[in-house]
Amino acid sequence: MHIHRLEKIWIVIGTLMLVVFLIAVGIGAFVMDDHPPGHSKGIKLDPEKVYETPPFDNPRLEKIGENEYNAYIVAYVYGYSPNNIEIPVGATVHFYVTSADVVHGFAIPGTNVNMMAVPGEVNELTYTFDEPAEYLLLCNEYCGVGHEYMATKIIVKG
Amino acid sequence: MHGKSDSKLALWHILVAYVALALGGVAGLLQGLVRGGLIELPYGIGYYQLLTAHGVLMALVFTTFFIIGFLYAGMVRTTGPLLNTVNRIAWIGFLMMVVGTVLGVILVLLNKATVLYTFYAPMKASPWFYIALVLIVVGSWCALAAIVSQLRYWKRTNKGKMSPLFAFMSATTMILWFVATLGVAATVLLQFIPWSFGWVDKINVMISRTLFWYFGHPLVYFWLLPAYMCWYVILPKIIGGKMFSESMARLAFVLFLIFSVPVGFHHQLMEPGISPTWKYVQVVLTFLVVVPSLMTAFSMFATFELYGRSKGAKGLFGWLKKLPYGDARFLLPFVGMLLFIPAGAGGIINASNQMNAVVHNTLWVTGHFHITVATTVAMTFFGVTFWLIPHLTGRTFTKKLNRMGILLTIVWSLGMVIMSGAMHIVGLFGAPRRTAYTTYFDHPTALSWLNYETVMAIGGVILFIGIIILVASIVMLLRAPKGTEEFPIAEVHENAGSVPAVLDKWGIWIVILVVLILIAYTVPFSDMLGSGYGSKPWVTW
């Protein structure tokens, strides 16, 4: 099969470009531990019993270190529990999020916090809030008629 | 020569497609105006109802009907009149799809299926909505059977000859569609229907999402491949040139066949229940499916350059001046091609593993699919329509219609660049998609998005003007002066070289496809099957 010399070169260049992208995100994910959200421990829970299942039987912000927190959050139509979460600037927060009903989003615009809250599953990501602000935490997955009102604040005090 | 029934078959598919586009366009206009803070919806219409209608009509109905009609017309052009059995299966499929569409639209209008076109569990629509989807999908399988049977018959009566390229590409597209729709059929038949009727208590959400996105990614290649067929097989003839390489075109298509499916996780990168390893595996496979598009870019430029130089063009880019920009049959797909540059770039960004966090569920994604399917693919389809309708109805593509086509090109691309451009930007600032007008109680971040959302609305209005031009064009096409209009099919360039036999077969490629699907999905999917609690139904609208 005849392939034009310049096309062969292009395919090599194009593939190399894609490989560079894959290596960049691959290193980020597997070496720097900056992988996409998703609880690697595979914890499942019964969505009908979410409010009876620890830690979501007590949704809360829990201090676990110098400036380090676990946040156990339940998304529901149409809000988050707990809401209006206050943390000091520089805090590292491990978010553990589930849903009490349908699939919701869990996103803080201006940050890399952006993941799905799925009933029966626990999603997880870690974020360090270096800038003080009143961040908007909103649902970006359609969940019903009140979807556009589903939001709360993460208040980072500086 | 077309049998009258064959022509009618293709024509009716195309007309249904445009009725869907027009209705979907009304919904889109209203959505844009609401989100831009310019109007409130009258008569108690829900924003999310409109959004569901818009998504279903544009992304499922317009596309599927147009594609199947276009493919039928091309099959007749390249393999002769459809066999009686083929013609009959095709009509049955058409009727099933129409019934499914009407049923689905009625349920959406009745607010019984306000679940958006992705219908994610555990939101539960009326069981008749899922039945409507089954009718549309199974109806489309009739098109697969029709096209494959027709090609088989042609091969039997043309022993030893290579399939006509359009026919090969049509069969490849429909085979891809079939393999893809097995996923959505499985979740709808085995999960949603029993659950929505109440025969089964719970639904496993992760399994339903995974089966949907197993379908959802190749769906976009079902849209793209027919556009590529126009670019590869038809455009060279329209400009007066020749196809650059039939082998490379076929190779691109078989690469799409094997790499489009085992990649659904790149739509699920922000979800729990799938390990980072398997997400990355499917990201790597996703990047492989970029390669045939890079090849297509080369083929397109090469076709134009060879033609331009054959007309005496000199220098590096002199050939650009030789292209027939005044011919709407060329201009519409060409502008679609140009806009595929930012479109494809955005897609690569979206699939980039953890980087997806920047754009997931933001308006960037909405900008992306508007510049891909609603610009590149749609404009290519519009460009085809201007000669295909006259071809099917024994009429001519007049100078007046050509001017309508040029006008449409300008209006549509302007509207899309404005709307999609604003969406991409405001998406990077975190504005969510699939969300009605809101300021989140006057939060400053949300207020900062409003200007972009107004620009989006302006783009939407321009696009609606485009829809009016398009509908007017179709009416004019149906009443154009009688005559004959060719269905352009390109010849291959002399230097292109021969086509290896393996690029006129599907067996080996389907085997590779199945192996890749098993590699990409077996472990993560069996993890889901073996664990997890289901969800009961929720009706949140």
Place this chain on the structure above:
Amino acid sequence: MASRHDREHQMSQTDGRDNHTPKDDNLRGTFVSVLLLGAFITAAWFGVFLLFINRG
């Protein structure tokens, strides 16, 4: 007297034809176009990558 081989060799040097596949046409405009395409994709990708790293 120049042999036919020499004349073909001369032809391939003046009109951009590749020595190894004498049938290859002049596609330099195509090549530059796709390189520009690659540059666009790379620039866009790194733009979002930097945004991601910055926000991280």
